[in-house]
Amino acid sequence: MTGGDRDGRAAFREFVRTHHPDVGGDPAVFAEGLARFRAGKSEVDSRYDAPVSFAARRRGVAALLARFRRRPPRVR
Structure with missing residues (x-):
C-alpha cells in the first residue's frame, strides 16, 4: 500500500465517521x-x-464423526 492509498483510505474513513447516517449525518x-x-x-x-x-x-x-475421520492413524 503506497502513501497515497493510505491517505485516501484515511480520508474516506474520516468522511464515513463524520457523515454516516447512523451517527447523525x-x-x-x-x-x-x-x-x-x-x-x-x-x-x-x-x-x-x-x-x-x-x-x-x-x-x-x-x-463428531467428521472430526475423527480427519485424524491421521496412530503409528505404534
Whole structure:
C-alpha cells in the first residue's frame, strides 16, 4: 500500500465517521460523498467483486464423526 492509498483510505474513513447516517449525518450528503469517492478511484478494487459462497457447518453427530475421520492413524 503506497502513501497515497493510505491517505485516501484515511480520508474516506474520516468522511464515513463524520457523515454516516447512523451517527447523525445527513443521508443525502453521505450518498453524494460516497459517489464522489467511488468516482475518484483510479483502479478497481476487485477484492469485493468475487462471488460469495457459504459452507454449511456440520452439527451434532455428523460433526463428531467428521472430526475423527480427519485424524491421521496412530503409528505404534
